[in-house]
Amino acid sequence: DFTSDFYFRQAWRDERLSFVKSPDLDQMTVGAEVANKIWVPDTFFANEKTAYFHVATTPNTFLRISSEGEVYRSIRLTVTASCPMDLRFFPMDRQSCTIEVESFGYTMSDIRYKWKDGPNSIGISKEVELPQFKVLGHVQKISEVSLSTGNYSRLICEVRFVRSMGYYLIQIYIPASLIVVISWVSFWLHRNATPARVSLGVMTVLTMTTLMSSTNSQLPKISYVKSIDVFLGTCFVMVFASLLEYAAVGYLGKRVAMRKSRAQQLAKLAEQARQERARQTAAQEAAQSQHPEPPMPTGGIGGMVGPQSPDQSMPPLVKGFGGGCPTCPTMMQSQPQHIPPCFTMVRRFGTFSSTHTLYDNQLRRIGDQCCPGVRGCTICSTQQQQQQQQQQQQQQQQQHSLKKSDSKSSRKESTAQTPEAASAPGGAGSPAEIEAALAGKNPNKLFGVNPSNIDKYSRVVFPVCFVCFNLTYWVIYLRISDVQYDEPTILH
Template sequence: MFCKYFSFFSLCLFLPTQRRCSLGHVSSLHSSDTTSLPGFENLTMGYNKYLRPYFGGEPVQIAMSLDIASISSISESNMDYTATISLRQRWTDPRLVFHGNRSFTLDARLAELLWVPDTYIVESKRSFLHDVTVGNRLIRLFSNGTILYALRITTTVACNMDLSKYPMDTQTCRLQLESWGYDENDVTFTWLRGNDSVHGMEQLRLSQYTVERYYTLVSKSQQETGSYPRLILQFELRRNVLYFILETYVPSTLLVMLSWVSFWITLDSVPARTCIGVTTVLSMTTLMIGSRSSLSKTNCFIKAIDVYLGICFSFIFGALVEYAVAHYSSSQKCAAKVPQEGPANKITKEMEDVNITNILNNSITSYKQKISFTSIEISSDNVNCSDLTMKSHEKIKCVLRNKMHRIIGYFTIQNPGNVDHYSKLLFPLFFMLVNVFYWAYYLYF
């Protein structure tokens, strides 16, 4: 009999032209139904869905709770995340009080005939209500006028991310619920049971993140039109770095170690050492481009992974430059040994070919000048600038030349073979030291 009574009640609600019909008329037909649900006619008599409960009086207290079904599509490029939630709202409407201690689950389409809060999701880019097979909404009415209104929503919410420590970062995102039109004088928002009002966060399994912790907050939004109540669910997501260690950090480190192999190859093996240096540089460049492709829209950030790849590229390029310096010094030293014998023999032969007649025809002063200039040309490294026969501007040039040779001598590598010997020790040692500072800074600071 109650089913017939309830079907008639639903029919009355969905027929606005028949708002005058009441359950009192039903009681005359089915007196046994009205005895079990006295006062139920308040649902159809004198109810105005456009006015909030306690209109003109105290604000309506709305208690909320959340069930987090999933958090997916966390995008660093778009700075947002997508979540599927079940939003439950509870409030008391004294116009819907009826006798008894029972609760009834009503058809979800009755929400169009009842007053419901105008709650919206702050910073939501796009959202939709699930409607398969029917609209995923729930309305439960309690005898004291309390209404439970539940919705299943999928929403994409903005989340401001700091990617300076990517991929060793921890991101803090928010899900904020606020009243759109009613200020704090009309409605107040509270969490039903504090942090226990949120369910499902512990069971979440995300692809790249781990939920560190979450907590609820109660706040207000100050706007020009007033102060509006706001509820905040704040949660921290820590990125799983193991994938990036295997995908980027280990290959880049191995490339740096591969570039050190050239230190054990002799300087005369030009094709072998050049091939290793160029190959490692190109491989490192490809690895750097690949790591940035997934974050093409966030290249403005100097991320931790970019710093490490830059360090590795510097060490690989340094190993290539080291061979260029060592090979150049070795070739210069070999070239310096050849001219030491040639010019000296030529000068000696020229001195022997000078006949006595030419010596007697020349003056003593011209002969001394010729000998002085010859000594300058023979040994430019040890020029005697105190010769009285030299002019002032020639002495200045001589002094500057000696200074330049002395400065160049400080940077001249006497034994090019020692360059590889010291590089075998300094490159790995300095690379390990840089790694210690890098991981200590990004993991603990």
């Protein structure tokens, strides 16, 4: 709507009202009551919604009649006219509102309206000020309107305005920008300060929502997007993105903590495996030091045993298959029982003596089967295998519990590595697999990103994006909202 308070003046000629001019009487000025007794044009405002005359303290109207019959009428009116506004560039918009005057019943064959003083027929006071608009000027037009009842003459006064930005800068743009800046404070808070960062993010989001609602409640319900909607919408997205940024930091921080815990447990398992290997190596070295291998004799009794190389040495002590080298019961049962006692070998004075070497190789094999790997060992091969299997089962159970506690992505990586781990020696819980799982992975990063780095990047990315948006926004909208009218505007 467009409401204006103005003086509406009309002039026409009615020869019936002419009178003889005298030196003392050139024209007559009469009151409003005379207007009801003479003919007046049936002028109305074509686009008015409401209008009324001012009657305080008397009707604000007068008639002035000249001796030639020219009638001049002035009325003070307040008219509210329809003014469709284009708010796409609000609040940087420029509006053009019209006041249209025509006859209600007389067609162009009876009455023709025209501007009496040409371009100077309309005057706007320099003291006219509006709280939200600045008057740029006005344009006078004459048109002919064809209706179903005939053709009518119409006068159009087009008043052009530009909206003042001061109110909206103070009440909307600056507060919205400050809310966005406040949301960046969370980037400088520690990522473990959950209450502070969450409350700050939620508060800024709710404040932006309230500001947008209060702004739109004062505007018409239109379907297209206004320029202020673009600004407030972008500010809301920036504030909401700050809240989502902390959600991403918290999620990655939790995942990194789980990965670090898993890496620590894997490192503990690897250390236990290394200690177990060192313990076994120490035990084997101790057993070798307790039972050193003697040098093999170059010959036996009666010269039946020929020269032997150092790597073909005999067991240090095999006596009745139950002497100093403990033998596995299962292995002893599997060996032939008819080996004569003459093959019992006894260490005497640092050398071996034997009456025959017919079963030398067979006896060597028995000793190897009883004590695999190292001469004079104290653990049977079956016992070693059982202990190794038990250790592998324990390590596999620990690995399985770790894999269950990990997330889906970690389970996918473990599944992709399962065929290689199964084919590797030692099984899934072997030290080699644990070291391979630890190698090449930084437990402080997930997908190559550190949660603390997200805050560091956000401190730069968010302000830069907001500044670039502001530059683009103001340059574009100030440029396209500067409407250039085809017709000249009379400025005052």
